[in-house]
Amino acid sequence: MGFLDHSTNNIIIDAVLTDKGRQRLAENNGQFSIQFFSLADDEVDYGRITKFGRVVGKEKIVKNTPIFEAQTKHNTAMKYRMLTLPDPTIFKMPSMSLVTANQSNVITFTGSVLEGGLQSQLVEIKQAVGNEQNLPANLSDSSFTVYVNDRFVYVNDGNPIGSPDPISKVRAYSVFSNNPGNISFTLEPVASAQLSSTIFATYGVAGVITTPVSIVGDQTGLRLDFKVAINQGT
Numbered sequence: 001m002g003f004l005d006h007s008t009n010n011i012i013i014d015a016v017l018t019d020k021g022r023q024r025l026a027e028n029n030g031q032f033s034i035q036f037f038s039l040a041d042d043e044v045d046y047g048r049i050t051k052f053g054r055v056v057g058k059e060k061i062v063k064n065t066p067i068f069e070a071q072t073k074h075n076t077a078m079k080y081r082m083l084t085l086p087d088p089t090i091f092k093m094p095s096m097s098l099v100t101a102n103q104s105n106v107i108t109f110t111g112s113v114l115e116g117g118l119q120s121q122l123v124e125i126k127q128a129v130g131n132e133q134n135l136p137a138n139l140s141d142s143s144f145t146v147y148v149n150d151r152f153v154y155v156n157d158g159n160p161i162g163s164p165d166p167i168s169k170v171r172a173y174s175v176f177s178n179n180p181g182n183i184s185f186t187l188e189p190v191a192s193a194q195l196s197s198t199i200f201a202t203y204g205v206a207g208v209i210t211t212p213v214s215i216v217g218d219q220t221g222l223r224l225d226f227k228v229a230i231n232q233g234t
Helices: 019-027 047-052 054-064 197-203
Strands: 002-004 012-014 095-098 106-108 123-128 143-149 153-155 159-161 170-176 184-187 189-191 208-217 223-231
Touching: 047 054, 095 223, 143 153, 153 170, 197 208
Parallel strands: 106 223
Antiparallel strands: 002 012, 095 123, 123 184, 143 170, 143 208, 153 189, 159 170, 208 223
């Protein structure tokens, strides 16, 4: 859903079904029922408030922010979801980050896929508010949705959600925290058993395939994007 510009003061909203929603509707089995919705602020540049102050910055955001059109791709729409805070005194939002990664947020699978078979790499993800050791109540996630490219990677101990997108091959997995209520948990992306020298020649660079992984907290909407690098070997 998105706003459309108009020459009058009327607010016109463009609402579309995602490709996944159209697929569910086309099944025509009586089970298509919209239960809830989310809002997002993907377009907003909050740096304007830092630069111009709260009053002027807010005005510049309202007047100058371009609004995205409604997206039909469910895995690209609403990257930064909004949420209702349980405590009105909270003034800092938690963030999600990798505990161990290089400056480019790339996790490299050690060894060579085609030499040693399947590969995996444990990844530790941390949720925190600044340097605080504890998260505010109801601002931690107990489950996550993880998006990976099904050509190259799957998620160990993750429950697949539907089929991969037929074009992008992005597949979603539902993952429950192995450390619920605490500030960190581990995730294990695994190199696909379907990887071959042909796939490396098509999608790799110098024998390495680099593919994105996205993690979204189901409760908070926090998102973390990073990459994994998979080595072909000799």
